[in-house]
Amino acid sequence: MPVSFLNLKMTEQTPLRKSSLISDQEAENITRVEELAYEIKVQEVMTPNPITMTTSMKMREVLEQFRVARISGAPIVEEGQLIGIISIEDLIRCLIKADLEAEIQKYMTHNPFTVKGDDPVVEALKMFVSTKVGRLPVINKEGQLIGILTKGDITRGLLKALQQDYQTEEVRRYRASHLFEDIESERTSLILRYNIKAGDFTHGGEASSKIKRALSRMGASPQIARRCGIATYEAEMNLIIHTTEGGVIRVEIEPHQISIDVYDSGPGIQDVELAMKPGYSTASEKVRELGFGAGMGLVNISRCVDIMKLESVWGKGTRLRMKIFLKKEDTVGEGHAAKSLEEK
Amino acid sequence: MKLNEIVQKLNGKVLHSKINLDAEVKGAGGADLMSDVLASIQPQAILLTGLCNPQVVRTAMMADVLAIVLVRGKTPPVETVQLAEKEHIPLISTPFGMFEACGILYQAGLSCLERPVSDQDCFAS
Numbered sequence: 319m320p321v322s323f324l325n326l327k328m329t330e331q332t333p334l335r336k337s338s339l340i341s342d343q344e345a346e347n348i349t350r351v352e353e354l355a356y357e358i359k360v361q362e363v364m365t366p367n368p369i370t371m372t373t374s375m376k377m378r379e380v381l382e383q384f385r386v387a388r389i390s391g392a393p394i395v396e397e398g399q400l401i402g403i404i405s406i407e408d409l410i411r412c413l414i415k416a417d418l419e420a421e422i423q424k425y426m427t428h429n430p431f432t433v434k435g436d437d438p439v440v441e442a443l444k445m446f447v448s449t450k451v452g453r454l455p456v457i458n459k460e461g462q463l464i465g466i467l468t469k470g471d472i473t474r475g476l477l478k479a480l481q482q483d484y485q486t487e488e489v490r491r492y493r494a495s496h497l498f499e500d501i502e503s504e505r506t507s508l509i510l511r512y513n514i515k516a517g518d519f520t521h522g523g524e525a526s527s528k529i530k531r532a533l534s535r536m537g538a539s540p541q542i543a544r545r546c547g548i549a550t551y552e553a554e555m556n557l558i559i560h561t562t563e564g565g566v567i568r569v570e571i572e573p574h575q576i577s578i579d580v581y582d583s584g585p586g587i588q589d590v591e592l593a594m595k596p597g598y599s600t601a602s603e604k605v606r607e608l609g610f611g612a613g614m615g616l617v618n619i620s621r622c623v624d625i626m627k628l629e630s631v632w633g634k635g636t637r638l639r640m641k642i643f644l645k646k647e648d649t650v651g652e653g654h655a656a657k658s659l660e661e662k
Numbered sequence: 663m664k665l666n667e668i669v670q671k672l673n674g675k676v677l678h679s680k681i682n683l684d685a686e687v688k689g690a691g692g693a694d695l696m697s698d699v700l701a702s703i704q705p706q707a708i709l710l711t712g713l714c715n716p717q718v719v720r721t722a723m724m725a726d727v728l729a730i731v732l733v734r735g736k737t738p739p740v741e742t743v744q745l746a747e748k749e750h751i752p753l754i755s756t757p758f759g760m761f762e763a764c765g766i767l768y769q770a771g772l773s774c775l776e777r778p779v780s781d782q783d784c785f786a787s
Contacts, residue, residue: 356679520741523720530724540726547724548700609696609713618701
């Protein structure tokens, strides 16, 4: 169970939490730490080019190296290949026996556990737990030593990544949610445009995902973002399924309303009234296999938006206009959402 | 119920690593028709489905679905797994069929997060 284990590990190591109570905010961070442990590679957090020892060295030299460089362990390399590791514990065993003139070979650990540079950090964490070693030599695909890794390196690396991550999203969210605040005009709006290709099922829903994300960043409530996402997604799939040349999704975001305009240049709808009827569809078997084409798309859209207008001329094209009105507490781009969060 | 309990109960296989098995699941819904999912599933539910194409992941994103469970032991195409991984939507495959998988979770006390879609909407003439 790598994930829960990681939770435990981070609680032990990071001085982040003072109390034993974990707030939602912190719980969110833990989740991200888990993700990061899978995303970040060992080579990104390890100490590169560590001090190394050779087999020709005596234990006295090891002691001297440890003292001068203030380290507590070092890998032993022979012709570029890692052959062992020596740690302060080995040195202590040697000191107890007053055996400082001994060869390094006598006290070193042969064939130590290693991790690969392109392994995710979580692999290293698992190895630290199963082997109980304090440091792991990091090797590349050819088996050559490229660095050394301690648990401290991992903690530092994760915290750094977490902080970067958090700041980037915070800055983005802050900027976007205050977009309209300092701009004065009679009527300010932000327009997003997306070109949708006919028959491009692979990218179906990409534009809607981007729209939904943009709205969330601008401070839209989860409900508003969801309603907009569902409505544009159904409309986007309609463009992909039914048009000959594809079409355009245009979203105009204003503090008090979101207007979505979806238009194409053909083939148009023969009977608009019939098209609006739940269960009516002209979709092909292929489209139905994708889970669409049951004649529910337009019905779903009308459930999600406040105003919906469908116009079409057979042979010319179709235009679907939708509007979602935002209540005062739901307004986007003016920092209100952010403010109400602060008050909590 | 936590997501990892659901994986265990369904003898499930987790299909990518961007998954938080400690996430709390409030309920579930089952559907093969994506428009039904969009119309009826409540936020933070897990979705049991027999569909494997990338559209399932997109639908899940739009409807704030917490995790997708693919029934009947289906292996989805690479594009589906990649998209789910990119968008951090947990993707789980279970050998059980739709009926059995839903039954197991329902018996284990998971509640239904499907909102009925009114008759009027479906059979309007």
